Amino acid sequence: MANSSDLADRIREANRGFERLTIRAKGGKLYVRSRHFPPKPGEREAGRTELALECSATVSGLKVAIAKAKDIDSQLVWGRFDWKPFLKGAHKPPELVREWVERYTAWHWEKTARNPTKENSYHKNYWLYFQKLPQDKPLSIELLRDTLTKRSRAASRNRELYCMSFRKLAEFAAKQGAIDIAELDEFRVELKELKRGYEAEPILPEHLPTDDEVVEIWKNITSPAWKWAYGVMAIYGIRPSELFNLDLERILPTLDELRVFNETKTGTRLTYPCPASWRELFQPWNVVFPAIDTEGKSNNVLGEKITTAFRQIKIPHSPKALRHAWCIRTVMKGIPDSIGAKWAGHSVQIHTKTYHQAISQAQHQEVFERMRRLEELADQ
DSSP, X not given: OOOHHHHHHHHHHHHTTOSSOEEEEETTEEEEEESOOOXXXXXXXXXXXXXXXXXXXXXXXXXXXXXXXXXXXXXXHTTOXXXXXXXXXXXXXXXXXXXXXXXXXXXXXXXSOOOHHHHHHHIIIIXXXXXXXXXXXXXXXXXXXXXXXXXXXXXSHHHHHHHHHHHHHHHHHHHTTSSOHXXXXXXXXXXXXXXXXXXXXXXXXXXXXXXXXXXXXXXXXXXXXXXXXXXXXXXXXXXXXXXXXXXGGGOOTTOOOEEEOSSSSSOSEXXXXXXXXXXXXXXXXXXXXXXXXXXXXXXXXXXXXXXXXXXXXXXXXXXXXXXXXXXXXXXXXXXXXXXXXXXHTSOHHHHHHHHSXXXXXXXXXXXXXXXXXXXXXXXX
């Protein structure tokens, strides 16, 4: 058996034959060290790296280590080194779809504050679509493409969500070296084409209550809790589920604005009454909250509960109709789209695309008459 000095001499001799690495002994094992290794999957930069050869620090172990080191050295010289055979445990990229989904989910919640709203959004927009993939097959662009084209109809909302969720999963896998970047870029371009054609169902003016109808319906609601809830939604244009995430302590006669808390679809925001006169009429500061259990309930579930309550008390339109009517009202009142969108908690693009087209003929006529009156006054 060779002593440590003899082994060290043999290692030094072997290292003269390598261009990009050296062998070293540590803790009774043999390793190769090099500053020429590429970054590991998921890392942007590479530094001096030490790689275990799974060989004992003995003369016989060194013979095996030299053979392995020669192969690695050749890969480094020609730029063909692949980390996959050497990664283990948490560093080893997943292969099967279910492994990728598990890792993507863990990564998502590492960077996203977790609450019932966010969990519902992730489940509805990502997890459900990931589950449509064959879980025990290796993840690939081809598998993603094949699944979304077979399981979704062109120009549908379903197709749009498939494209969004599968793009995110592919980008995550590419960052860890499991999908080629060039192939990912081609897939991104393809997804843009695949999701074309979807348009949200337009809001029809005839399905929305007029201002006079809102006031009349509110007057006829006999339940104090639902009378208050209807009034708040009508005045401020909040989403039905946001009724349960309001800063109730700030609903005061002296404060025009209403604060919507963070545990909602678009986070904390302030919204304002439109029209302003409805605050005095509906008096939302006289809070009588509906007796609904909200613990652990998602926005979808809470919204469904309000929809059910509207049907039970025979309100002739959906809860969302109040929000839609409010958004159109902000346009009619001349509130800039950037401000109205901010109050509503959605993008300017959504605000203009969704609500400008929903303005009724009567409302167009009203705007025209207002313009004509201003012109007549200017001519006097």
